[in-house]
Amino acid sequence: MRRRARPFTRILVAVGTLLLIANGTFPLVWIILTSLKDENELIRTPITYLPADPTFSNYVQVFEQLPFARFMLNSAIVSVSATIVCVVIAALAGYALGRLNMPFRRGILPAIVITSMFPALVLLVPLYRVFLGAEIPVITQVANVLHALGMTFMPVDLGGPNLLNTYWALIIPYVALSLPIATLILTSFFQLIPKDLESAALVDGCTRVQTLVRVIAPVSAPGIVTAGIIIFVNSWNEFLLALNFNTSMSMRTVPVGITMYQGEFAFPWAVISAAITIGVLPLVVLILMFQQKIIAGLTAGGVKG
Amino acid sequence: MATTAPTAYRPAGFWRRLRQGNPSEAQLGFLMLIPAALVLLVVMFWPIVQVVWQSFHFERLNLPAEGRYWIGLTHYQRMLGGSEMTWSLSNLLGWRLLALALVVALWIGALRGGLHRRTALWWTLGLLVVAGVLMGFHPGEDGRWNDTRFWNSFSITLVIIVASVAGSFLVGLPLALLANVPSRWRWLVRVALLIPWAMPRVLVGVMFAWLFNSTNGVINDVLRRIGIEAPLWLARSDPAVWATNITIVWATSAFVGLILLAGLQSIDTSLYEAAEVDGASAFQRFVRITLPLLRPAIAVALIFRTLTAIQTFDIPFAMTRGGPGRTLETLGIYITSTTNNLNLGYAAALSVALFLMSLAITVLYLRWIYTED
Numbered sequence: 001m002r003r004r005a006r007p008f009t010r011i012l013v014a015v016g017t018l019l020l021i022a023n024g025t026f027p028l029v030w031i032i033l034t035s036l037k038d039e040n041e042l043i044r045t046p047i048t049y050l051p052a053d054p055t056f057s058n059y060v061q062v063f064e065q066l067p068f069a070r071f072m073l074n075s076a077i078v079s080v081s082a083t084i085v086c087v088v089i090a091a092l093a094g095y096a097l098g099r100l101n102m103p104f105r106r107g108i109l110p111a112i113v114i115t116s117m118f119p120a121l122v123l124l125v126p127l128y129r130v131f132l133g134a135e136i137p138v139i140t141q142v143a144n145v146l147h148a149l150g151m152t153f154m155p156v157d158l159g160g161p162n163l164l165n166t167y168w169a170l171i172i173p174y175v176a177l178s179l180p181i182a183t184l185i186l187t188s189f190f191q192l193i194p195k196d197l198e199s200a201a202l203v204d205g206c207t208r209v210q211t212l213v214r215v216i217a218p219v220s221a222p223g224i225v226t227a228g229i230i231i232f233v234n235s236w237n238e239f240l241l242a243l244n245f246n247t248s249m250s251m252r253t254v255p256v257g258i259t260m261y262q263g264e265f266a267f268p269w270a271v272i273s274a275a276i277t278i279g280v281l282p283l284v285v286l287i288l289m290f291q292q293k294i295i296a297g298l299t300a301g302g303v304k305g
Numbered sequence: 306m307a308t309t310a311p312t313a314y315r316p317a318g319f320w321r322r323l324r325q326g327n328p329s330e331a332q333l334g335f336l337m338l339i340p341a342a343l344v345l346l347v348v349m350f351w352p353i354v355q356v357v358w359q360s361f362h363f364e365r366l367n368l369p370a371e372g373r374y375w376i377g378l379t380h381y382q383r384m385l386g387g388s389e390m391t392w393s394l395s396n397l398l399g400w401r402l403l404a405l406a407l408v409v410a411l412w413i414g415a416l417r418g419g420l421h422r423r424t425a426l427w428w429t430l431g432l433l434v435v436a437g438v439l440m441g442f443h444p445g446e447d448g449r450w451n452d453t454r455f456w457n458s459f460s461i462t463l464v465i466i467v468a469s470v471a472g473s474f475l476v477g478l479p480l481a482l483l484a485n486v487p488s489r490w491r492w493l494v495r496v497a498l499l500i501p502w503a504m505p506r507v508l509v510g511v512m513f514a515w516l517f518n519s520t521n522g523v524i525n526d527v528l529r530r531i532g533i534e535a536p537l538w539l540a541r542s543d544p545a546v547w548a549t550n551i552t553i554v555w556a557t558s559a560f561v562g563l564i565l566l567a568g569l570q571s572i573d574t575s576l577y578e579a580a581e582v583d584g585a586s587a588f589q590r591f592v593r594i595t596l597p598l599l600r601p602a603i604a605v606a607l608i609f610r611t612l613t614a615i616q617t618f619d620i621p622f623a624m625t626r627g628g629p630g631r632t633l634e635t636l637g638i639y640i641t642s643t644t645n646n647l648n649l650g651y652a653a654a655l656s657v658a659l660f661l662m663s664l665a666i667t668v669l670y671l672r673w674i675y676t677e678d
Binding site for chain 1: 325328330331333334335337338340341344345347348349350351352353355356359366479480483484486488490492493494495496497498499500501502503504505506507508509511512513515516518520521522523526555559560563564566567608612615616618619623636637640641644645649652653656657659660663667
């Protein structure tokens with residue numbers, strides 16, 4: 001046992017912890033407070049800290065000025081689809097790398113991790129050309145097939161298959177961008193499941209596929225949730241590609257949509273704050289529910305990377 | 306099939322095992338890796354090849370009549386030097402001459418044995434960068450570089466890399482040390498570390514633009530109450546650089562803190578007890594035990610931070626749209642705006658420059674990790 005620290009040290013640590021909590025939460029709290037003030041109160045000097053008379057009119061304004069509900073829907077569709085697809089692919093890869101005895105195993109994981117160091121910015125130009133419908137081998141053919149199947153959710157017709165301003169334009173890169181980190185998390189997670197569990201099932205006469213479905217899948221649910229949350233947050237927050245690929249108002253995602261409230265010279269800060277508050281609500285809920293899981297996932301990805 | 310000759314005995318045929326739903330481990334493994342490999346090849350590796358190829362082409366979508374054609378290294382020439390670059394004497398004077406003199410002095414010292422060669426090398430590199438930033442990269446009144454916008458964005462990106470990586474480490478380390486202390490408020494500490502990580506970077510930018518607002522922002526209000534003259538944060542270039550870096554540090558230090566925290570928790574506590582028995586002070590314990598054992602975690606945190614700092618786009622874009630003027634136009638913002646101007650050839654060349662930067666930094670860090678182990 002370590003002895004108790006001196007009172008001075010303890011006070012120092014308490015103050016530090018308080019500062020840490022304030023540092024992490026204050027900006028968001030301030031935005032929530034701002035969202036409850038009306039515009040006139042905001043331009044008053046000296047500024048008020050607590051709203052003098054709290055109002056929810058800004059929240060109504062958020063939905064009236066721009067189709068914010070549509071932004072939320074777009075973000076939800078894109079993030080949820082990207083999360084599901086990415087989790088499935090990453091779980092398959094993670095299982096193979098984490099549990100199966102296969103050749104080149106030690107070389108494949110670093111190769112995948114190095115991919116996560118590729119800047120998303122570099123994808124901007126080539127993907128833009130692809131989605132615009134430039135003739136690119138393989139990808140063009142795939143896009144044609146998708147288009148023929150009517151799978152370009154909401155195509156803006158520029159003559160020919162054009163994936164800009166569709167959900168695909170975001171789902172495809174988001175899956176790829178989150179895949180390395182998700183694979184890393186799931187690989188390290190699968191490594192933790194005791195090997196005996198599988199051997200027991202195999203001895204009892206299950207095939208490998210049956211073992212996977214009946215034994216491993218239920219045990220790995222927590223790891224999959226962790227990876228899923230991190231992919232979801234990444235996809236919900238992505239800005240660069242969403243800004244450039246989906247330019248029509250009805251296809252904007254939440255982070256891009258919120259930047260549209262400001263005019264050239266006008267900054268309706270109260271409305272913007274209300275929009276931010278709604279936009280980060282899903283993230284805050286996730287953090288409050290799954291804080292320990294998220295930290296475990298992030299550090300599994302980080303420390304081994 | 307009728308034509309197949311009877312083959313040698315194989316205990317379990319590849320396809321038969323697969324059909325029966327009982328593949329071998331290696332088979333199953335490769336099958337399971339196929340989707341991930343496909344996605345990464347098509348959406349990550351292929352675009353990299355594509356962007357390099359594209360950078361050798363002229364393509365402006367706003368000039369459809371011109372089409373797309375091969376122009377070789379013209380984009381890189383325009384970016385790095387350009388045909389109009391002149392080397393006049395006045396351009397060489399000043400900081401460059403001073404730096405040159407210092408470099409000569411350094412190497413005289415090194416060759417006479419007063420200084421390690423390696424140290425001299427590092428100082429030379431440092432001086433070249435400083436002199437370059439002060440003279441060459443900045444679009445001076447008669448900018449020598451053809452694409453002054455590129456060198457401007459390059460230098461501001463360098464400034465952001467150095468300032469925000471150092472800043473987020475210096476803030477992240479205390480955060481990790483504090484979060485490692487057991488307390489009743491542990492969950493709140495965790496939430497406080499996760500919020501900056503989980504907030505969309507753009508919204509962090511928008512949020513801090515409001516906090517840094519010069520008349521109604523809370524930061525200036527606090528400064529005024531303390532009695533410090535509050536700067537016009539986002540309207541002048543120097544304060545804007547500060548404000549942006551502070552915002553980036555806020556957004557990223559928590560993640561650095563989380564990685565360092567994981568590193569701290571993997572350190573065996575018995576080491577501290579032994580050191581305490583031996584009479585080591587708290588500071589000695591920190592320097593002799595914590596820091597060395599934390600090195601892998603520090604390296605990982607620094608790599609991640611540097612690579613994200615190279616790509617800095619969201620926060621300066623949200624705060625000032627890269628302004629005032631072009632003070633905060635990072636490489637990321639320049640690439641985006643070139644893409645939006647539909648000059649896809651030049652945007653590709655800029656992307657290649659960015660990719661090479663991040664590749665170089667990754668290699669440097671990896672060497673640093675592996676040589677010292």
